[in-house]
Each structure stands twice: as structure tokens, then as C-alpha cells.
Amino acid sequence: MIRLFSILLLLGFSSACFAETYEIVQEDDGLTVHYDGKLLTRYLIKSGAKPILYPLLGPDGLPMTRRYPIESVGESERDDHPHHRSVWFTHGNVNGTDFWLEKEGVGGQIIHEKFEKVTDGENAQIVSLNRWETPEGKVLCRDRRSITFGQDEGRQYFDFDITVTAGDEPVTFGDTKEGAFGIRVPGTMKVDAKKGGTIVNDSGQKNKDAWGKKSSWVDYYGPVKDKTVGITIMNHPSSYGYPTYWHVRTYxxxxxxxxxIHDFVGKNVESGDHTIEPGKSMNLRYRVLLHEGTTEDANITAAFARYEKVKK
Incomplete structure (x- = not known):
């Protein structure tokens, strides 16, 4: 091995060629993802009632999501909404079953079935298959979620693409604000901490004004420890409902x-219900970008312009 490494060095390869790639390791409770030898995130196959990503580490290894309820409450955090578990995908009304809240015996469960694909190296990707079960054990639908890791001008991102497929019966994702692709930011970053946390969308609407609005992206930035960092969620143009509405809160x-739609816009509009016919699918596609500085510092408008050109 040492001899091989020496030969590669002579051929012009550096140690960076080996270090600066993704490594994904399977554990009993899921997968651990490292980049350049440092922890980036973990894919947990079950936390509460669903699979999640936790922790999610950004610039300088700073935590980009809330600790609670996976770990003890962190700085400026509250022990509210225990179903807000770091990074997740669920919905509050699927054929009448609530998969968003975690009420024992009442809410649904998203159950990991298997990893279809796990690829590390430069083109790292996790593909998992999951089923959505009612409290009675009836399977309403299944999903295939693909998480692809990459770099945008040296900043970490992951693309979260999910395909939800109906079985033998129609599946309706109901009109409720309680959904769907979610992140809970660190306590010090939230707007309500009054430490500089800020929400910005693609129209320049900020904080409370960004709630319930359509936008191709939203950025949430603020302090973590002694550094200003941010998380951007971008919605790909090929995603169902693009540009999406945003259930983004100052807390x-x-x-x-x-x-x-009824929560975000009002009752006097067409319902936001979406029905997937038997055997058919719905695709939702997002990019999560982890960056330093403010929305303007990170030039999120340009970052989205690069993302929207990605073929899906």
C-alpha cells in the first residue's frame, strides 16, 4: 500500500486526491457520511416515526440543525415540536393519516425498507426505499429518496430528490401547512433568538413576510457559535408544485x-390537495446548500441559477 501511494505521488497525485472525497459507512442505525475525513452527516433509518439526517455539519464543522429531540437541548433551543427532527420528509395529511406529528397510536410511520444504492467517493449518493404505514399497519404508499452530495464553489450541498408512488389505491397529500420537506435550524440561528437570524426568499421578503409565500428558494442564516452561517433550500423547476410554498417560521x-394552500393563501382558493393515482408517482426535488455569511455574501441568486440548470 505504501509503495502504491509512493508511485501515485510520482505520477502527480497528491494526498488531497484521496482525502477530499466522500466516505459513507454503514452502521446498525443507518449510514455515516464523511467528507475529507470529517463528519458531514448521518442518515438515521429511524428517529421517532421516520428516517432523518442528524447531525448536519456545515462550515468549520458547525451544527446546522437543532439538537433536540435527538440529543439534549442546546443553546437558545426550546424543547418544543419533538417531531421537528433535524432534516426530514413527512406530511400531515396522507389519506387522512398524520405523518407529521408523532402521536403514539394515532400518527403514521415511515418505515425504512432498504438502501437501494450507497456510493461514496467523488459522486456520493444514498438511495433508500421506504413505506408509509397507518397506525393500523396499512401501507398507503412508498417512496424512493435519493440524497446526492456535492460542492458548489467549495460549499457543501446535498440534493434531496424523492419519488412517492401510490400502490393499488389513490393516495392524496392533503391541503395542510404541516409538511413536507423540513429542517429545524439551530436555536441561535432562529429569528426569534434576536441574535441576527434572518429569513430571506427570492423576492427579498424577510422573516414573517416570507411565511406562506411561493419562492424558488429560501435562505435562513444567523450565528452559530461565533460565526454567521446559513442554510438555503432550493426547489428545482421539475419538482411538483414549483415554485413551492414555504412553511418557514421565525422560531x-x-x-x-x-x-x-388554504393555510398559506386563504380558504377562497382551490384546494392544495394532490392525488397520486394507483401505480403513479409524484416527484419533489430540493437542494440544501450550507454556506458562510449572509444571503448576499453567499450570492444565493447565482447558486440557484446553477441548480435550476441541473437536469432531473
Whole structure:
């Protein structure tokens, strides 16, 4: 091995060629993802009632999501909404079953079935298959979620692409604000901490004004320890409901939801219900970018312009 490494060095390869790639290791409870030898995230196959990503580490290894309820409450955090578990995908009304809240015996469960594909190296990807079960054990639908890791001008991102497929019966994702692709930001980053946390969308609407609005992206930035960092969620043009509505709150919830029209717009509009016919599918596609500085510092408008050109 040492001799091989020496030969590669002579051929012009450096140690960076080996270190600066993704490594994904399977554990009993899921997968651990490292980049350049440092922890980036973990894919947990079950936390509460669903698979999640936790922790999610950004610039300088700073935590980019809330600790609670996976770990003890962190700085400026509250022990509210225990179903807000770091990074997740669920919905509050699927054929009448609530997969968003975690009420024992009442809510649904998203159950990991298997990893279809796990690829590390430069083109790292996790593909998992999951089923959505009612409290009675009836399977309403299945999903295939693909998480692809990459770099945008040296900044970490992952693309979260999910395909939900109906079985033998129609599946309706109901009109409710409680959904769907969600992140809970660190306590110090939230707007309500009054430490500089800020929400910005593609129209320049900020904080409370960004809630319930359509936008191709939303950025949530603020301090973590002694550094200003941010998380951007971008919605790909090929995604159902693009540009999505946003259930983004000053207390730290950050969710893309194309279904909750009555909550976001008002009752005197067409319902946001979306029905997937038997054997058919719905595709939802997002990019999560982890960056330093403010929205302007990170030039999120340009970052989205690069993302929207990605063929899906």
C-alpha cells in the first residue's frame, strides 16, 4: 500500500486526491457520511416515526440543525415540536393519516425498507426505499429518496430528490401547512433568538413576510457559535408544485410545502390537495446548500441559477 501511494505521488497525485472525497459507512442505525475525513452527516433509518439526517455539519464543522429531540437541548433551543427532527420528509395529511406529528397510536410511520444504492467517493449518493404505514399497519404508499452530495464553489450541498408512488389505491397529500420537506435550524440561528437570524426568499421578503409565500428558494442564516452561517433550500423547476410554498417560521422551522394552500393563501382558493393515482408517482426535488455569511455574501441568486440548470 505504501509503495502504491509512493508511485501515485510520482505520477502527480497528491494526498488531497484521496482525502477530499466522500466516505459513507454503514452502521446498525443507518449510514455515516464523511467528507475529507470529517463528519458531514448521518442518515438515521429511524428517529421517532421516520428516517432523518442528524447531525448536519456545515462550515468549520458547525451544527446546522437543532439538537433536540435527538440529543439534549442546546443553546437558545426550546424543547418544543419533538417531531421537528433535524432534516426530514413527512406530511400531515396522507389519506387522512398524520405523518407529521408523532402521536403514539394515532400518527403514521415511515418505515425504512432498504438502501437501494450507497456510493461514496467523488459522486456520493444514498438511495433508500421506504413505506408509509397507518397506525393500523396499512401501507398507503412508498417512496424512493435519493440524497446526492456535492460542492458548489467549495460549499457543501446535498440534493434531496424523492419519488412517492401510490400502490393499488389513490393516495392524496392533503391541503395542510404541516409538511413536507423540513429542517429545524439551530436555536441561535432562529429569528426569534434576536441574535441576527434572518429569513430571506427570492423576492427579498424577510422573516414573517416570507411565511406562506411561493419562492424558488429560501435562505435562513444567523450565528452559530461565533460565526454567521446559513442554510438555503432550493426547489428545482421539475419538482411538483414549483415554485413551492414555504412553511418557514421565525422560531426555527424551515419547510418547503407545495400542498398547504388554504393555510398559506386563504380558504377562497382551490384546494392544495394532490392525488397520486394507483401505480403513479409524484416527484419533489430540493437542494440544501450550507454556506458562510449572509444571503448576499453567499450570492444565493447565482447558486440557484446553477441548480435550476441541473437536469432531473
Amino acid at each position: 426555527g422551522l424551515f419547510a418547503a410545502n407545495p400542498f398547504g
